[in-house]
Amino acid sequence: MAGPSDLVTLASVKAWLNITSANDDGPLGSVITQCSLKIINHINRNWLLPRTYTEVLNGNGKQAIMLRNYPVTAVLSVTVDGVSIPAGSWQSNGYMFQPPDDTPPGSRQTLQLRGSCFNKGQQNVTVVYVAGYQVSAEAVTVAAAVTVQQPYGAWGSDLGVKNAATGAALTKVVGAPAQGQYQLSTTIVGGYVFNAADAGLNVQISYGYIPGDLAQAALEWVAERYSYRSRIGQTSKSLGGQETVSFAIGTVPSFIGDMLQQYTSVTQ
Numbered sequence: 448m449a450g451p452s453d454l455v456t457l458a459s460v461k462a463w464l465n466i467t468s469a470n471d472d473g474p475l476g477s478v479i480t481q482c483s484l485k486i487i488n489h490i491n492r493n494w495l496l497p498r499t500y501t502e503v504l505n506g507n508g509k510q511a512i513m514l515r516n517y518p519v520t521a522v523l524s525v526t527v528d529g530v531s532i533p534a535g536s537w538q539s540n541g542y543m544f545q546p547p548d549d550t551p552p553g554s555r556q557t558l559q560l561r562g563s564c565f566n567k568g569q570q571n572v573t574v575v576y577v578a579g580y581q582v583s584a585e586a587v588t589v590a591a592a593v594t595v596q597q598p599y600g601a602w603g604s605d606l607g608v609k610n611a612a613t614g615a616a617l618t619k620v621v622g623a624p625a626q627g628q629y630q631l632s633t634t635i636v637g638g639y640v641f642n643a644a645d646a647g648l649n650v651q652i653s654y655g656y657i658p659g660d661l662a663q664a665a666l667e668w669v670a671e672r673y674s675y676r677s678r679i680g681q682t683s684k685s686l687g688g689q690e691t692v693s694f695a696i697g698t699v700p701s702f703i704g705d706m707l708q709q710y711t712s713v714t715q
Contacts, residue, residue, distance in 0.1 A: 450480035452487060452494070454657050454665035456601075456636070463666055464673060475673065482668040486661060489699055491712040492516070496603045496655035497579030499523070504574065508567040511557045516578040517712070518547030519556045523575040528566055535561045544576075551580060551599055551658040552710045580658055581606060584651035587639075595637045595652055600662055602637030606653035617650065664706040671700060 449457065457476055461467070466475075487494065493516055500516050506527065525532040525542045535541020540562030547553055558574060565572050580600070587593050595602060608617040608629050618628045624642045632638025639652065699707070 449476065450483065452483050453479050454483040454486060454495075455479060455662045455669065459662075460666055460669050460673075464670055471673075475669070478669050478672050479665070482672060483665050485699070486665055486668070486703075486707060489704075490661075490707050490710045492710070495580055495657060495661065497577055497581045497606060499575065499577050502574045502576070503570050504565075504572040506565040506568040506571045508564060510561070510564045511559045512565050512572065513555050513557050514544075514574065514576065514578070515555070515712070516576075517555045518553040518580065519544055519576050519578045520547055520581055520583065521577040522558065523577065524573075525558065525560075525575075526573040527560075527563070528568065528571050532560065532563070537561070551660070553580075555712065579655055581653060581655045583653045584609070585653070586611065587650050587652050589641045589645045589648040589650055591643060591646065592632065592635075592638055592640045594632075594635055595639070595654055597637050597656060600656040600659040602654050603657045604655035605631055606655060608639065608653075609651045611649040611651050617645075658710070660706055661710060664703050667706075668700065668703050 457472060457479060460475055460479060493500070497520065502515060504512060506512075522534070522542060522544050533541040535543055537543075540560075542558060542560055544558045545556040547556065580603075582595070582598070583606075585595055587595070605619065608619075609615065610617065620628045620630055622630070624630045624640060626642045626644040628642060630640040632640055637654070641648075
């Protein structure tokens with residue numbers, strides 16, 4: 448079974464390694480989970496797919512404060528010294544947050560207050576927000592089955608389907624969908640199945656995704672660890688006395704570290 452933190456699928460790894468049998472599915476699955484968790488820890492992230500965070504911060508006496516997790520797609524509530532701060536704008540007092548970058552890797556974002564500040568204090572600011580890589584409101588015309596575009600990386604989680612004209616949410620179901628419902632495909636990553644009565648309906652699909660760079664890093668690291676089984680303990684190997692091949696054995700191989708650098712969160 449795939450781990451909830453896996454950055455790449457077993458099928459992708461097997462295709463990369465040109466493995467057609469299921470003999471090593473168990474060990475490969477374990478290595479995928481281990482490498483994925485190491486990557487997430489290395490880049491100093493909690494997770495990559497959208498989820499809700501409750502963050503408690505120290506007030507800095509300023510009108511802006513930086514959130515730890517990113518990209519932030521929605522702020523749900525802000526409380527300073529026990530007082531709830533409403534959503535604001537450049538014309539009205541309240542909180543505002545820096546919009547996320549459209550493409551990964553993104554960067555940490557600031558939360559700003561208009562008309563007040565984050566009073567100095569210890570653990571006196573509480574922010575509830577949603578952060579993670581997602582595509583919002585991708586326009587789709589319903590057919591019996593559709594696959595989302597996934598422009599920045601493989602589909603990772605469903606965030607809902609809405610009627611584009613009315614904004615009404617379609618209901619996700621496990622079995623065959625009736626009109627006004629949808630089902631996630633069990634065979635296609637990013638596939639959505641609809642009832643024939645909804646054919647031609649314009650909808651908006653939102654979903655989380657794993658950035659392609661990180662998925663590739665996980666895939667290559669898994670492949671390296673898989674090949675390590677045939678050379679456990681070796682740092683190099685002589686080929687007929689004419690050539691020597693060296694192996695990457697660092698905690699994080701350099702070719703992986705280079706791919707991860709732009710996604711690493713640096714907290715203050």
